Amino acid sequence: MRRRYEFSPRRFWAIVVKEFIQMRRDRLTFVMMISMPLMQLILFGYAINSDPRHLPAGVLLGDHGPQARTLLHAISNSTYFNFVRELDTEQEAREAIARGEIQFILNIPENFTRDLLRGDRPTLLIEADGTDPAAIGNAVSAARLLLNTAMRHDFQGPLDYLAAQRDAIDLRIQTLYNPEGITRYNIVPGLMGVVLTMTMIMITGLGITRERERGTMENLLSMPAHPAEVLIGKIIPYILLGYIQVALILGAAYGLFHVPMVGSLALLLAATFVFIVAHLAMGITFSTLAKNQLQAVQMAYFFFLPSIMLSGFMFPFRGMPRWAQDIGEILPLTHFLRITRGILLKGNGLPEVWPQLWPIALFAALALTIGVKRYRRTLD
Amino acid sequence: MPDDLAIDVHGMTKRFGALTAVDHVDLAVRAGEICGFLGPNGSGKTTFIRMLCGLLRADEGRGTCLGYDVVTESETIKRHVGYMTQRFSFWDDLSIAENLDFVARMYCVRDRRQAVRETIERLGLTERRHQLAGQLSGGWKQRLALAACMIHQPKLLLLDEPTAGVDPKARREFWEEIHRLAGEGLTFLIATHYMDEAERCHRLAFILQGHLLVHGTATEVIARSHLVTWSVSGPGLVELAQRLRNSSGVEQAVSFGTMLHISGPDAEALERAIAPFRTKPYEWRRIDSGLEDVFIHFMSQSQDGVAS
Numbered sequence: 102m103r104r105r106y107e108f109s110p111r112r113f114w115a116i117v118v119k120e121f122i123q124m125r126r127d128r129l130t131f132v133m134m135i136s137m138p139l140m141q142l143i144l145f146g147y148a149i150n151s152d153p154r155h156l157p158a159g160v161l162l163g164d165h166g167p168q169a170r171t172l173l174h175a176i177s178n179s180t181y182f183n184f185v186r187e188l189d190t191e192q193e194a195r196e197a198i199a200r201g202e203i204q205f206i207l208n209i210p211e212n213f214t215r216d217l218l219r220g221d222r223p224t225l226l227i228e229a230d231g232t233d234p235a236a237i238g239n240a241v242s243a244a245r246l247l248l249n250t251a252m253r254h255d256f257q258g259p260l261d262y263l264a265a266q267r268d269a270i271d272l273r274i275q276t277l278y279n280p281e282g283i284t285r286y287n288i289v290p291g292l293m294g295v296v297l298t299m300t301m302i303m304i305t306g307l308g309i310t311r312e313r314e315r316g317t318m319e320n321l322l323s324m325p326a327h328p329a330e331v332l333i334g335k336i337i338p339y340i341l342l343g344y345i346q347v348a349l350i351l352g353a354a355y356g357l358f359h360v361p362m363v364g365s366l367a368l369l370l371a372a373t374f375v376f377i378v379a380h381l382a383m384g385i386t387f388s389t390l391a392k393n394q395l396q397a398v399q400m401a402y403f404f405f406l407p408s409i410m411l412s413g414f415m416f417p418f419r420g421m422p423r424w425a426q427d428i429g430e431i432l433p434l435t436h437f438l439r440i441t442r443g444i445l446l447k448g449n450g451l452p453e454v455w456p457q458l459w460p461i462a463l464f465a466a467l468a469l470t471i472g473v474k475r476y477r478r479t480l481d
Numbered sequence: 482m483p484d485d486l487a488i489d490v491h492g493m494t495k496r497f498g499a500l501t502a503v504d505h506v507d508l509a510v511r512a513g514e515i516c517g518f519l520g521p522n523g524s525g526k527t528t529f530i531r532m533l534c535g536l537l538r539a540d541e542g543r544g545t546c547l548g549y550d551v552v553t554e555s556e557t558i559k560r561h562v563g564y565m566t567q568r569f570s571f572w573d574d575l576s577i578a579e580n581l582d583f584v585a586r587m588y589c590v591r592d593r594r595q596a597v598r599e600t601i602e603r604l605g606l607t608e609r610r611h612q613l614a615g616q617l618s619g620g621w622k623q624r625l626a627l628a629a630c631m632i633h634q635p636k637l638l639l640l641d642e643p644t645a646g647v648d649p650k651a652r653r654e655f656w657e658e659i660h661r662l663a664g665e666g667l668t669f670l671i672a673t674h675y676m677d678e679a680e681r682c683h684r685l686a687f688i689l690q691g692h693l694l695v696h697g698t699a700t701e702v703i704a705r706s707h708l709v710t711w712s713v714s715g716p717g718l719v720e721l722a723q724r725l726r727n728s729s730g731v732e733q734a735v736s737f738g739t740m741l742h743i744s745g746p747d748a749e750a751l752e753r754a755i756a757p758f759r760t761k762p763y764e765w766r767r768i769d770s771g772l773e774d775v776f777i778h779f780m781s782q783s784q785d786g787v788a789s
Contacts, residue, residue: 320570323534324587325559480536 129396152239153420155183158205159197162187166214172225172270175251176207181240194228198277200453201439204230204237204419217269224271231279232442233287236417241274248272278446289358290441291414293350294434297373298380298408299401301343305384306397308335309476314393319480328476332389332469336381343377344370354445363448372440372458379433379465386472408434433461487512487637487668488533490544490551495528495537502528504691505541510670510684512636515663517682518672521780525691526672527567530639533670534564547637560588563630567641567672569622571629573615577606580614581629588633600628620651627655631662638662640671644678656681676773687776689783703770708778709751710744710770712737715763730754733777744774746782 160173176182182205188194194206208226216223227244229237248270279286309331312318321331347370354360383404384397391397409415411425412434418426429435436457443449443457488510495503503525510516520526531537533546535555543550549557571580581600585593601610604624614625623643630638644652656678659669663683671682679685679699686696695702713721718741722734725743730750735742745751759765770778 315573316566316568316570317572318570319536319566319568320564322536323559323562323564323566324584325556326587478535479538480531481538 129392129399153236153417154180154240156181156205156236156240156419157185157203158182158207159186159188159194159203160184160207160209161189161191161194162209163211164209164213164215168214168217169209172209172248172251173207175247176244179243179247181243182207196453198228198230199443199447199449200456201230201443205240220269222269222271224273226273226275228275228277231276232446233413233417234279234283235287236419237276244274245272286358286360286446287442288414289350289354289360290445291438293347293354293373293441294376294412294437295409295414296346296350297343297377297437298434299405300346301339301377301380302384302387302401302404303398304339304342305336305381306387306391306401307394308385309388310391310394310397322478322480328473328478329469332382332385332472332476335385336378339381340374340377343373343381347373360445362445364444365450368451368454369441369444372437372444372454372461375458375461375465376433376437376440379461379468382465382468382472386468386475389472389475389477408432411435413438430460431464433464436460485512486510486545487514488516488544488546488670490533490542490546493529493532493542493544493551494540495525495532496540501691503532503688506688506691506693508686508693508696510668512668513663513666514684515659515669515671515682517679517685518670518688519674519679519685519776520672520688524688526688527641529688530564530641530670530672533558534562534639535559536564560633561636563633563635563638565626565630565638565640565643567645569614569626571614571622571626574613576611576613577601577604577617577625578610580625581632584629585632590633596632600632604628619646620648623647623651623655627658635667637668638670640669642672642674644673644675652678676771676776679772685772687779689780692783694779694783699772703772703775706770706775706778707746708732708744708770708775709746709748710742710768710774711751711755711765712768713741713743713755713758713763713765714739721758721763725754725758728754732781733774735774735777742768742771742774744770744778746778 162169162173173184177184184207185203186197188197188206194203194208197203198206206226206228208228210224210226213223213225225248227241229241231237309318312321351362351366351369355362384401387400387404388397391400407428411421411429412418412432413429414434418429418435421429439457440449440454443453447453486509488508490509491507493503493506493508494501506525506529508516508529518526518530528537532539532542533551535551535558539552543552545551546558547561549561551558572583575583578597578601581597582593585596590596601607606612606621606625614622617625627640627643644655647655652675659671660681663669671678673679682699684696684698685702687694687702695705697705715721718736718739722736722741725731725734730745730747730752731743731754732746733742733744735744743751743755745754755765
């Protein structure tokens with residue numbers, strides 16, 4: 102006779118209760134499950150602004166006449182541009198934009214007022230950093246619209262003949278580094294950092310927890326070994342793996358996407374080393390904190406999410422509110438994006454890269470220090 | 482402190498929250514001695530061994546292991562001690578040779594390659610040295626583990642239930658190896674559940690609920706228990722055992738094949754208890770108490786102590 106296996110509500114309930122108990126015991130998963138959607142809501146809802154304003158701009162003021170001043174005020178009042186500094190030379194302007202201190206150079210030429218009054222249509226030049234096309238697009242459009250209305254107040258009385266003339270000023274926009282505004286020039290170099298962030302943390306994040314789960318940790322601890330030996334030893338093999346990823350992405354960037362590679366490849370690879378080490382160190386530190394492999398993976402995701410959202414990869418960095426930018430400045434990916442875009446698209450050298458490189462190195466050192474401190478030599 | 486003590490610790494204590502896993506245990510083991518470490522599951526054997534080799538920090542206690550301070554010199558102790566974990570703790574995804582090589586590197590063994598090669602040869606695993614450790618059978622895993630924790634030529638070996646799940650032949654070979662090594666001057670502290678293994682040790686230490694109950698040779702331990710045992714054969718032993726278990730003076734009534742062993746700590750009380758049954762067809766004989774009887778005696782005594 103065949104026995105029938107019936108669905109038992111009591112057994113079912115037993116499972117439900119057990120799962121609830123286990124869920125409550127696993128605090129970290131619980132916290133993650135709750136904070137993940139919250140984090141996404143906050144990041145998507147508040148932090149991300151696809152219409153970035155107050156973008157830092159510099160001005161090369163060749164003319165100090167009243168009309169030039171009016172123009173500067175109008176552009177500033179649009180809230181898209183935030184004139185952070187006055188530049189003296191074209192050379193100084195180029196350096197500032199290469200370092201990423203400013204995203205625009207407003208160039209008001211000599212004799213601007215004179216030419217304007219004569220009706221000679223003086224040229225107003227805006228140079229924009231095109232490495233992140235999404236960030237500058239709206240600002241550039243705003244500048245165009247603005248010119249037609251900004252001068253209206255000035256063009257009254259004796260100057261009303263200028264108001265009748267359309268386009269009293271010849272606005273020229275020059276996009277530097279990525280003149281066609283090709284988005285993938287921005288995305289592809291950024292993707293290298295994103296892929297490394299995700300994989301490098303994950304792979305070492307499992308390092309210590311796997312030992313613990315397989316029971317080999319007890320053996321490892323019974324051997325005479327310094328925490329730094331174990332942690333750094335576990336990092337090293339993955340640096341190689343990181344470089345394989347880098348080679349693949351750079352190969353694809355060059356071969357498939359035709360991303361220009363203006364700067365020094367050697368410098369890029371050197372900077373990448375620091376970046377890879379930073380994330381491996383972070384991963385191994387997570388590994389010393391996590392109780393099991395699942396927790397380690399969750400921690401890796403917890404780090405990955407703000408990295409991708411607040412670094413300027415997904416959304417223009419300067420479109421985020423201050424607090425989000427502050428968090429972003431801590432993340433290695435933020436600095437690495439600036440480095441890769443800077444080297445590949447702007448041809449930056451070490452002097453421009455250094456201000457972005459040391460924060461990553463500092464991050465790596467801190468992460469590893471915490472890891473070594475947290476690594477327990479005993480099973481206590 | 483006598484020079485020939487490999488382990489000499491006093492008042493070793495380890496607490497996990499409210500639980501005191503090891504409670505003021507003193508233990509001395511002479512160099513070249515095989516000390517059997519006995520006790521039921523959860524009695525604190527593993528915790529004690531882990532404190533000796535620096536895997537756990539003792540909350541209280543002091544003493545030396547191979548002459549090094551167990552509290553302050555645990556990193557040095559690790560270099561001279563071989564510790565074989567209860568569970569196989571070598572890397573399943575490394576081959577036999579790779580595991581041994583890793584261990585040898587970790588201990589900075591001189592002439593590493595040669596040491597690894599010799600170990601593999603001694604194990605008779607030369608043919609299978611590239612096999613993954615995870616694919617080995619239980620007996621081979623245990624041999625590999627023993628060989629690996631000896632590759633740095635330790636003077637003291639702490640073995641935590643090394644023969645659990647190993648077949649009798651492999652166990653016998655294992656013990657012969659232990660005795661050979663002890664003859665060369667190595668000291669062993671071996672946690673075990675098997676009474677036949679306990680009998681092979683020079684001396685025994687019995688730990689229960691974190692307390693060291695008794696320490697000495699097998700004969701000493703049995704003598705100290707003052708346990709009296711009678712054996713009885715005849716029909717209806719199951720029923721007899723049932724009835725005797727309830728009488729005062731009888732502590733244990735255990736079946737051994739066609740015999741029943743009746744034990745109790747008080748000889749007179751025991752004789753009074755069995756007197757009504759000392760008739761035909763039962764055959765009674767007074768025998769020496771076995772180690773197992775003694776250990777169960779200690780355990781039940783201690784439980785009475787806890788209950789009262």
